[in-house]
Amino acid sequence: xxxxxxxxxxxxxxxxxxxxxxxxxxxxxxPSLFWYVQYPGEGLQLLLKATKADDKGSNxxxxxxxxxxxxxxxxxKGSVQVSDSAVYFCALIYMNRDDKIIFGKGTxxxxxx
Amino acid sequence: DTEVxxxxxxxxxxxxxxxxxxxxxxxxxxxxYWYKQKAKKPPELMFVYSYEKLSINESVPSRFSPECPNxxxxxxxxxxxQPEDSALYLCASSPGGYLxxxxxxxxxxxxxxxx
Numbered sequence: 001x002x003x004x005x006x007x008x009x010x011x012x013x014x015x016x017x018x019x020x021x022x023x024x025x026x027x028x029x030x031p032s033l034f035w036y037v038q039y040p041g042e043g044l045q046l047l048l049k050a051t052k053a054d055d056k057g058s059n060x061x062x063x064x065x066x067x068x069x070x071x072x073x074x075x076x077k078g079s080v081q082v083s084d085s086a087v088y089f090c091a092l093i094y095m096n097r098d099d100k101i102i103f104g105k106g107t108x109x110x111x112x113x
Numbered sequence: 114d115t116e117v118x119x120x121x122x123x124x125x126x127x128x129x130x131x132x133x134x135x136x137x138x139x140x141x142x143x144x145x146y147w148y149k150q151k152a153k154k155p156p157e158l159m160f161v162y163s164y165e166k167l168s169i170n171e172s173v174p175s176r177f178s179p180e181c182p183n184x185x186x187x188x189x190x191x192x193x194x195q196p197e198d199s200a201l202y203l204c205a206s207s208p209g210g211y212l213x214x215x216x217x218x219x220x221x222x223x224x225x226x227x228x
Binding site: 100104106108 | 153203217
C-alpha cells in the first residue's frame with residue numbers, strides 16, 4: 001500500500017542554520033504531496049504542496065520539490081528562525097478519490113536562539 | 114473568515130459522562146472531518162462528512178457519534194469513553210467535497226481527558 005516515511009526527529013538546529021527534513025513516499029499511482037506544520041498547541045496547517053512531478057511548492061521561505069525518480073519530497077529552508085519550531089508532517093493525497101490522506105509520522109523541529 | 118473554530122479547547126470527563134465537541138466553519142466548505150491525535154503521532158481520521166452526509170467512518174467505536182446539523186457545523190458526541198480515548202480531537206474542513214483540493218483547514222483542537 002501507499003506510505004510516507006519521514007526522518008526521525010527531533011531535529012535541533014541553531015537559528016539561521018540550513019534545514020532539510022527528508023520525506024520519501026511509496027505510491028501506486030500519481031499522488032499530490034503536501035507538507036503540513038503543527039505549531040505548539042495548535043492544529044495542523046498547510047505549509048506547501050506539489051501536485052505533479054517536478055513541481056516545486058514554496059511558502060514562508062520553505063521549499064520542496066516533487067521528485068518522482070527518487071520518490072521524495074524533502075522540505076528545505078535556507079535560514080531557520082526560532083518561530084519555525086514545530087512538528088512537520090509530510091502527506092500524500094490522491095485528489096478526487098475516496099482515499100485517506102496518508103501522513104508521515106511527523107518530525108519535531110527545535111530551533112535554538 | 115478563514116477559521117475553523119472548535120469548542121471547548123479542553124474537556125475533562127468521567128467514563129460515565131456524556132459530552133459533545135463542537136466545530137464550526139464559515140468558509141463555505143462542503144466537507145468536514147474529525148481526526149484524533151495522540152501525543153507525538155500524526156492525526157488519525159475518524160469521520161468525514163461530505164455535503165452533510167456521512168461518507169467515511171473509519172470503524173470508530175460507537176461511543177463516538179458524529180453529527181452534521183448543517184454545512185457549517187460538526188459535532189462529536191461522546192458517551193461512555195475510556196481513558197485510552199484521551200487525545201487531541203481535531204476538526205478540519207475542505208473546499209468542495211471530500212479531498213477535492215487536498216487541502217485541509219484544521220481547527221486548534223479540543224484536548225480531551227477521560228478519567
